[in-house]
Amino acid sequence: MKIRKILIAAGLACSVLGMGNLAAASEWKEIRIGVEATYPPFEYRNAKGEMEGFDVDVANAICGKLDAKCVWVEQSFDGLIPALQARKFEVIHSSMTATEARSKVIDFTDPLYAIPTQLIAKKGSGTLPTAESLSGKRLGVLQGTTQEAFAKKAWGKGGVQIVSYQDQSQTYADLRAGRLDAALLEKPNAIAGFLVTPEGRDFEFVGEVLSGDPILTNEIAMGLRKSDVKLKEAINKAINELAAEGTIAEIAGKYFQPGEIGLMQAK
Structure with a gap:
């Protein structure tokens, strides 16, 4: 799943008859x-x-x-x-x-x-998106996403325990329960799915938006x-x-x- 900006790409033809050899x-x-x-x-x-x-x-x-x-x-x-x-x-x-x-x-x-990728953690935790800061901690990611791939590549060998979930809501549940120390997410989903909810009021984005790695072209x-x-x-x-x-x-x-x-x- 994912640098923060809003560029645009979407548009579609009322009919594909005008597309050369395309079918109707x-x-x-x-x-x-x-x-x-x-x-x-x-x-x-x-x-x-x-x-x-x-x-x-x-x-x-x-x-x-x-x-x-x-x-x-x-x-x-x-x-x-x-x-x-x-x-x-x-x-x-x-x-x-x-x-x-x-x-x-x-x-x-x-x-x-x-869409940009950013780390969230409990307010005041001092956690940062670095191998040093995350070492010995449990990091939640959505299984099969670019966030999971990046975390494993950048932090997997640095003593960070990466926990993958099939459902993003499970990530949030474990953050609330203290079973995770942080989660790496697409920023809009972190906002709408967690941070603006009552359950997410004690959490925040930590560190800057992640960039500079081809995995995170997003x-x-x-x-x-x-x-x-x-x-x-x-x-x-x-x-x-x-x-x-x-x-x-x-x-x-x-x-x-x-x-x-x-x-x-x-x-």
């Missing part, structure tokens, strides 16, 4: 989308059990451009790529960073946005099978149309403060 939009009556649905404000279920969030609204706008219906398929984050390959759905849209390693296995659309895109070339082209066209129209920025304004994420520019 009617080719995709529905698009099954894999998602780890416990990750506010990107994707989560609201009090009514309805799927909600920034990624959800963007995907629905894309499906609208393609005259298709979005169908949400819930999956643990670390199981999203295997499930995509097993054809349980056509697209991954779950705040997934388009890394070089993942690109060897699946394909990605144009980037949609970029460009988020939608994942597809490498064979689904037409669908990728259709979604990219849609992403860039939505970006040019200002729709992505409008949706972002519903969930984020200005500058909280980086929306990629339309091509």
Whole structure:
């Protein structure tokens, strides 16, 4: 899962008939989308059990451009790529960073946005995002994310005990219970999912936003099978149309403060 800025990337075509040899939009009556649905404000279920969030609204706008219906398929984050390959759905849209390693296995659309990674810990703990400060402590990360990969690479051999979770809410529960000393998170999720809640009032961001490592490029895109070339082209066209129209920025304004994420520019 993930430098803080808000660049923009989303736009999609009302019809794919104008895309050369692309099939008509009617080719995709529905698009099954894999998602780890416990990750506010990107994707989560609201009090009514309805799927909600920034990624959800963007995907629905894309499906609208393609005259298709979005169908949400819930999956643990670390199981999203295997499930995509097993054809349980056509697209991954779950705040997934388009890394070089993942690109060897699946394909990605144009980037949609970029998000920063930062450490949180209890207020007054003095904890910092360094191997020295974290040595001997328990650090929580979401399994299968770039945060997990970075923590293992940067701190795994420095005496830091890295604890991986399939569900981000479990990370927060263990922070509250004192079973974790810190957690490495995408900043918007840390805010919406924990810090602004009553349970998170005793915690805060510590240290600066992490940068300077290729693992933390934090460009988020939608994942597809490498064979689904037409669908990728259709979604990219849609992403860039939505970006040019200002729709992505409008949706972002519903969930984020200005500058909280980086929306990629339309091509």
